[in-house]
Amino acid sequence: MGNRKGEQTKAFIVQKASRLFNCQGYMASSISDIMQETGLRKGGIYNHFGNKEELVLSAFSFSIDTMIHFYSEALAGKQGCMERLLSIVSVFEKLAENELLPGGCPIMNAAIEADDADPLLREKASEAMDRLFGMVRHVLQKGIEEGEVQANVDIEFVATVLISTLEGAIMLSKLYGNMEYMRRAVLHLKSFLTLQDAPLLRKA
Numbered sequence: 001m002g003n004r005k006g007e008q009t010k011a012f013i014v015q016k017a018s019r020l021f022n023c024q025g026y027m028a029s030s031i032s033d034i035m036q037e038t039g040l041r042k043g044g045i046y047n048h049f050g051n052k053e054e055l056v057l058s059a060f061s062f063s064i065d066t067m068i069h070f071y072s073e074a075l076a077g078k079q080g081c082m083e084r085l086l087s088i089v090s091v092f093e094k095l096a097e098n099e100l101l102p103g104g105c106p107i108m109n110a111a112i113e114a115d116d117a118d119p120l121l122r123e124k125a126s127e128a129m130d131r132l133f134g135m136v137r138h139v140l141q142k143g144i145e146e147g148e149v150q151a152n153v154d155i156e157f158v159a160t161v162l163i164s165t166l167e168g169a170i171m172l173s174k175l176y177g178n179m180e181y182m183r184r185a186v187l188h189l190k191s192f193l194t195l196q197d198a199p200l201l202r203k204a
Contacts, residue, residue, distance in 0.1 A: 010048040013038055018059040018066070022103030026056050026113055026121060056121060063106035064128045067091075070100055071135060081143030082193060085162070088136065089186055092166040096173040096182040104174050107132065108167050133159050158193075165189055 016037045020029050031042055031052060038045070049055040074087040094100045103109060107128045114122035136159040143149035169185035172178075 006048070009040075009044070013040065013045060013048060013055070014058050014062045017055055018062045018106075019102055021056065021059050022063055022101055022106050022109055024103075026060075026110065027117060053118075053120065056118070057124060060106065060110055060121060060124055060128075063101060064124075064131075066101060067106060067128075068131070070094075081139060081146070081148040084139045084142075085136070085193065086190075088139070088162075089166065089189060092170060093182055093186065096170045096179060104170050105167060108170065129163075132163060136162055161192060162189060 013034070017029075017034050020033060020037050024033065031045065034040075034045060034055070035042060045055070049058070070091050071088065074091050075084055078084045078087045091100070092105070095105050098104070107125055110121055110125040111129070114125060116122075137155050140149060140153065140155045140158060144151055144153065165185050165188065169182045172181035
């Protein structure tokens, strides 16, 4: 019973810390901030984590697992390459609006903040971005197999444009507190995915 309660407390700390770190920053958030967020004493936190770095990595993993759940929900039941890609775009729109995770995209936040300051967090952010790229690649590859996407399309190019445009739009939308930047990015991507001179998707 005690072990189960300990696991529940650890999960509670991770959940609270993930939101705090994503909004306030991993480096800027102190143990005191986490104590205030959780209502626990320092000993109660360090009883479950050897140090702050361990908590940081656990909290980031929780944020990524949460995002994977959101992507899975968005993709569920979607038919066709364009619909699947737009469902991924919709998750980014909700991130920009703070509807899913307060603070925006956890991968971008961790990548920018960690840089050379926290190699372990940077590595985890890189792995998470690899998974995001993999998801987009999979959608495009399936589109090729189903005859919806031109067979000679450069998958890496399309995935890079899609993800970098959306990540940049989140940053601008949050910086200026204006969703217009995300709306413009989405309009651009819809046009980009159906270019008349070199269409990505085959015409029905």
